[in-house]
Amino acid sequence: MLTPTHAVFPPDFIVTLRGLVGLHQSIYHRIPPQGIYFEALAEEAFRRIKKPVAVIEAGGRNQPRHDLLVEGNRISLKTETGIGTNPTHITITKLCTTERRPWEATVLVRRVMEHLGRYDIILMFRALWKTGEVRYQLVDIPVDTLRRIDTVVLQPAGRGQSLAADVIRDGERTFRVHFDASDRKCSIRGLGIQHCVILEEWDVRL
Numbered sequence: 001m002l003t004p005t006h007a008v009f010p011p012d013f014i015v016t017l018r019g020l021v022g023l024h025q026s027i028y029h030r031i032p033p034q035g036i037y038f039e040a041l042a043e044e045a046f047r048r049i050k051k052p053v054a055v056i057e058a059g060g061r062n063q064p065r066h067d068l069l070v071e072g073n074r075i076s077l078k079t080e081t082g083i084g085t086n087p088t089h090i091t092i093t094k095l096c097t098t099e100r101r102p103w104e105a106t107v108l109v110r111r112v113m114e115h116l117g118r119y120d121i122i123l124m125f126r127a128l129w130k131t132g133e134v135r136y137q138l139v140d141i142p143v144d145t146l147r148r149i150d151t152v153v154l155q156p157a158g159r160g161q162s163l164a165a166d167v168i169r170d171g172e173r174t175f176r177v178h179f180d181a182s183d184r185k186c187s188i189r190g191l192g193i194q195h196c197v198i199l200e201e202w203d204v205r206l
Helices: 011-027 036-046 105-116 142-149
Strands: 053-057 065-071 073-079 090-097 121-130 133-141 163-171 174-180 186-193 198-204
Touching: 011 036, 011 133, 011 186, 011 198, 036 053, 036 073, 073 090, 090 105, 090 121, 105 142, 105 186, 121 142, 133 142, 142 163, 142 174, 142 198
Parallel strands: 073 121
Antiparallel strands: 053 065, 065 073, 090 186, 121 133, 133 198, 163 174, 174 186
């Protein structure tokens, strides 16, 4: 049985991670922690609050380079920190990569579902830019929401052999899944923030 998200990320973890992000910003004033740098801060925050944490290294095709295992929960860490970060919609530029062959809709969906099967929790760190300040967010993206990719019928999208589809729930578009044939990336676009859980947000003056 999985530990509830609020127990995986208790208040002392949030406070500690905020402090580490602040330390990072004191050195890199206008560069939020991205990618492996945020991963390192999250791992350090768990260690400082004495919560057992293990790093899961990549082990094969389509696996992420870095994940954390906390109390039996497999956590994927993502960041979205560019100037164009949308306050109401989330983008995951690289959910995973797929092999080029066979480039078929059913195979692509199956590979993404296999990939999502490796996660229990997705934690995203976001930066929303304003004049003179930045708002940071820690967001829990429900894996079950992304698993609805299994319900779509992919259609040609853009140039080449790229494929995409809207994921609909209760008559509303939840997000768009896109498979780019040029770089084999599966991305998530326009995921409404209301379909996720904001664990914490705070403003920092620049």
